[in-house]
Amino acid sequence: MSIECVPPSIGNRDDSISFLASLRLRMPAPIRLRELIRTIRTARTQAEEREMIQKECAAIRSSFREEDNTYRCRNVAKLLYMHMLGYPAHFGQLECLKLIASQKFTDKRIGYLGAMLLLDERQDVHLLMTNCIKNDLNHSTQYVQGLALCTLGCMGSSEMCRDLAGEVEKLLKTSNSYLRKKAALCAVHVIRKVPELMEMFLPATKNLLSEKNHGVLHTSVVLLTEMCERSPDMLTHFRKLVPQLVRILKNLIMSGYSPEHDVSGISDPFLQVRILRLLRILGKNDDDSSEAMNDILAQVATNTETSKNVGNAILYETVLTIMDIKSESGLRVLAINILGRFLLNNDKNIRYVALTSLLKTVQTDHNAVQRHRSTIVDCLKDLDVSIKRRAMELSFALVNGNNIRGMMKELLYFLDSCDPEFKADCASGVFLAAEKYAPSKRWHIDTIMRVLTTAGSYVRDDSVPNLIQLITNSVEMHAYTVQRLYKALLDDISQQPLVQVASWCIGEYGDLLISGQCEEEEPIQVTEDEVLDVLEGLLVSNLSTPVTRGYSLTAIMKLSTRFSSVNRIKKVVSIYGSSIDVELQQRAVEYNALFKKYDHMRPALLERMPIMEKTASNGPTEIVQTNGETEPSAVEPKHPPPVTQPTNQANDLLDLLGGNDVVPVIQTTMPTKPASAGGELLDLLGDLSLTGMKLTLKHCFSLLKGKPAT
Amino acid sequence: YASLYFCCAIEEQDNELITLEVIHRFVELLDKYFGSVCELDIIFNFEKAYFILDEFLMGGEIQDTSKKSVLKAIEQADLLQEEDESPRSVLEEMGLA
Numbered sequence: 001m002s003i004e005c006v007p008p009s010i011g012n013r014d015d016s017i018s019f020l021a022s023l024r025l026r027m028p029a030p031i032r033l034r035e036l037i038r039t040i041r042t043a044r045t046q047a048e049e050r051e052m053i054q055k056e057c058a059a060i061r062s063s064f065r066e067e068d069n070t071y072r073c074r075n076v077a078k079l080l081y082m083h084m085l086g087y088p089a090h091f092g093q094l095e096c097l098k099l100i101a102s103q104k105f106t107d108k109r110i111g112y113l114g115a116m117l118l119l120d121e122r123q124d125v126h127l128l129m130t131n132c133i134k135n136d137l138n139h140s141t142q143y144v145q146g147l148a149l150c151t152l153g154c155m156g157s158s159e160m161c162r163d164l165a166g167e168v169e170k171l172l173k174t175s176n177s178y179l180r181k182k183a184a185l186c187a188v189h190v191i192r193k194v195p196e197l198m199e200m201f202l203p204a205t206k207n208l209l210s211e212k213n214h215g216v217l218h219t220s221v222v223l224l225t226e227m228c229e230r231s232p233d234m235l236t237h238f239r240k241l242v243p244q245l246v247r248i249l250k251n252l253i254m255s256g257y258s259p260e261h262d263v264s265g266i267s268d269p270f271l272q273v274r275i276l277r278l279l280r281i282l283g284k285n286d287d288d289s290s291e292a293m294n295d296i297l298a299q300v301a302t303n304t305e306t307s308k309n310v311g312n313a314i315l316y317e318t319v320l321t322i323m324d325i326k327s328e329s330g331l332r333v334l335a336i337n338i339l340g341r342f343l344l345n346n347d348k349n350i351r352y353v354a355l356t357s358l359l360k361t362v363q364t365d366h367n368a369v370q371r372h373r374s375t376i377v378d379c380l381k382d383l384d385v386s387i388k389r390r391a392m393e394l395s396f397a398l399v400n401g402n403n404i405r406g407m408m409k410e411l412l413y414f415l416d417s418c419d420p421e422f423k424a425d426c427a428s429g430v431f432l433a434a435e436k437y438a439p440s441k442r443w444h445i446d447t448i449m450r451v452l453t454t455a456g457s458y459v460r461d462d463s464v465p466n467l468i469q470l471i472t473n474s475v476e477m478h479a480y481t482v483q484r485l486y487k488a489l490l491d492d493i494s495q496q497p498l499v500q501v502a503s504w505c506i507g508e509y510g511d512l513l514i515s516g517q518c519e520e521e522e523p524i525q526v527t528e529d530e531v532l533d534v535l536e537g538l539l540v541s542n543l544s545t546p547v548t549r550g551y552s553l554t555a556i557m558k559l560s561t562r563f564s565s566v567n568r569i570k571k572v573v574s575i576y577g578s579s580i581d582v583e584l585q586q587r588a589v590e591y592n593a594l595f596k597k598y599d600h601m602r603p604a605l606l607e608r609m610p611i612m613e614k615t616a617s618n619g620p621t622e623i624v625q626t627n628g629e630t631e632p633s634a635v636e637p638k639h640p641p642p643v644t645q646p647t648n649q650a651n652d653l654l655d656l657l658g659g660n661d662v663v664p665v666i667q668t669t670m671p672t673k674p675a676s677a678g679g680e681l682l683d684l685l686g687d688l689s690l691t692g693m694k695l696t697l698k699h700c701f702s703l704l705k706g707k708p709a710t
Numbered sequence: 711y712a713s714l715y716f717c718c719a720i721e722e723q724d725n726e727l728i729t730l731e732v733i734h735r736f737v738e739l740l741d742k743y744f745g746s747v748c749e750l751d752i753i754f755n756f757e758k759a760y761f762i763l764d765e766f767l768m769g770g771e772i773q774d775t776s777k778k779s780v781l782k783a784i785e786q787a788d789l790l791q792e793e794d795e796s797p798r799s800v801l802e803e804m805g806l807a
Contacts, residue, residue: 277725
């Protein structure tokens with residue numbers, strides 16, 4: 001800054017003013033916007049850029065302080081650029097308001113832009129705009145009115161909307177189509193912000209659809225859609241517009257080439273899509289309206305050119321409308337077939353859209369979607385991740401008793417080769433489908449095995465108890481199952497769910513394993529020691545999680561009543577009595593106690609698990625009294641239908657555990673059980689503290705069932 | 711679009727395919743306005759890009775489906791802006807007249 005001036009004589013006011021004026025003149029004008037952009041782009045590092053920005057911001061701030069009208073516009077524009085880059089620009093908010101109040105169009109343009117970018121309803125300052133906007137809404141120049149409508153329609157707060165709704169409504173009735181179309185969208189925003197004001201726009205909507213101007217037509221349809229979506233009364237009121245809408249749509253399709261609205265040979269696709277969407281809302285749950293639009297929907301569905309995206313966009317909207325209204329079945333089949341064709345399209349966006357829509361309709365139009373099953377299954381091999389996911393969901397929805405074998409083959413192949421993010425969901429889906437539609441028990445077990453061995457580490461934790469239950473209930477497959485699981489363990493002990501299920505099975509059916517009883521396949525020869533080696537191997541392996549170790553310890557314990565190498569088992573159990581892992585330690589200590597003090601009860605406790613009736617996975621929980629505290633535990637399975645009366649001992653055992661427990665069905669051969677086990681149990685109760693005993697037994701029982709100890 | 715990427719956020723019930731058309735329409739408008747639009751055009755004239763956007767969409771919805779109509783409105787508004795900035799004499803610039 002260079003100061004060249006004549007110092008004023010003291011006391012002369014005029015001279016002072018010109019002195020100050022001449023001072024200001026010498027300040028360099030703020031740099032132009034383009035200049036700033038160019039400068040900032042030369043910065044080579046983030047720090048350099050920040051420095052330039054800070055310098056410029058300081059200059060802008062002082063310029064603002066001087067209330068300079070000439071350059072305010074330029075400065076705010078620069079501020080907006082810097083704001084776009086991510087730097088703070090809040091100090092420009094008031095300046096925007098000043099620009100808006102200016103008479104110059106340039107100022108208003110930048111001012112309103114600034115308001116839209118920098119202000120929102122969270123800043124109190126924004127309310128100061130209201131008066132300016134009100135004035136500008138009544139401005140003589142339509143472009144100024146347009147700016148005001150645009151700003152209000154983009155960022156107007158509910159207070160602003162309340163104050164200005166009247167003005168907007170007035171403009172909605174004007175004959176100027178430029179303003180009318182903007183007023184319609186502004187009204188949409190007002191209604192979104194203040195739904196109670198919807199009523200006041202109703203009279204203005206009377207003749208909206210008789211407009212020739214496509215801009216007004218389009219925005220009117222948007223306005224009508226918004227009103228119908230928000231208010232059932234409005235919806236009923238506007239149903240009478242269906243014939244008019246159908247007519248407009250028909251004209252669009254039948255009319256010849258209109259250069260102004262043509263997109264790749266289709267006349268105003270945007271308007272077509274909006275009308276279709278409004279028809280969807282009007283026709284939903286209404287027979288008469290749906291009837292009135294059947295023809296036009298069929299016409300659009302069959303006549304629309306599909307070589308470009310724009311045609312498919314219209315078809316897509318048509319399909320959505322057909323599926324949502326009460327259309328006749330022929331039309332629905334047509335719609336699903338369109339989606340089926342979409343699936344074969346080269347454009348992956350269209351395939352994606354088809355899969356999403358099919359997913360929505362698969363429940364209601366199951367048979368029609370089934371026809372496209374093979375195409376859908378092919379989509380499992382698509383390269384795009386979102387298409388694969390939707391294809392997977394849809395495939396599971398399409399599985400039924402007839403196609404289970406074929407579908408499962410494809411899905412298991414998919415499970416093998418898919419990304420890890422899918423494996424958990426796919427595995428769960430396979431288990432569910434297998435449970436519902438398994439053609440044979442053998443097939444079911446094989447499928448489970450396949451999932452456990454290929455995607456074992458991705459299987460959800462809650463699948464493990466479910467699988468155990470399944471295996472328990474497939475009584476004739478026990479030998480086969482345990483043999484296959486044992487062989488799988490020999491191969492690979494890294495997949496925890498597989499290992500857990502396998503340990504549990506070996507613990508339960510180890511006797512079948514060593515007796516070589518398998519019918520389904522060649523029985524393997526394995527000794528007790530080999531089995532115990534494997535289980536002990538799990539205990540010491542670094543790959544095993546604490547939960548898995550718990551499973552294998554319990555399995556080892558159970559084998560004490562099925563194998564003869566009891567001493568070996570006793571040794572293992574006593575070693576883990578001093579394990580660092582508290583869970584393992586507790587189990588080992590309790591099992592030790594079984595060996596030492598309650599050896600006569602051991603067989604009864606460790607006998608074969610009964611068949612468990614399937615409960616809902618989130619079944620009701622029951623409060624069980626333990627030690628005076630209540631704790632919820634999963635309710636025991638319900639009473640199975642008439643069954644052989646269980647022995648008293650089992651009954652007593654369960655009574656001890658409290659609650660309304662089931663009477664289990666004991667079907668498998670039981671290992672030797674001292675006849676007096678029950679009696680001694682009762683004797684014990686007389687001596688010992690009841691609660692301590694209850695805890696121990698309850699604990700053991702839940703462990704044996706394969707559930708985590710509570 | 712060469713080095714230009716456009717992304718658009720829509721709601722769940724919106725038609726994705728027509729949104730692609732909306733983006734395309736906006737690009738066409740920019741292209742017509744700037745004459746073969748490129749990255750630099752938008753960087754150095756970002757406020758104009760905004761003006762075009764505000765003439766095409768409002769509150770997320772299309773205002774006018776006619777390319778001609780939108781471009782005409784921008785043209786007229788630009789004219790208004792130019793009239794504002796009618797040439798000022800050097801003396802006016804210096805604030806001395």
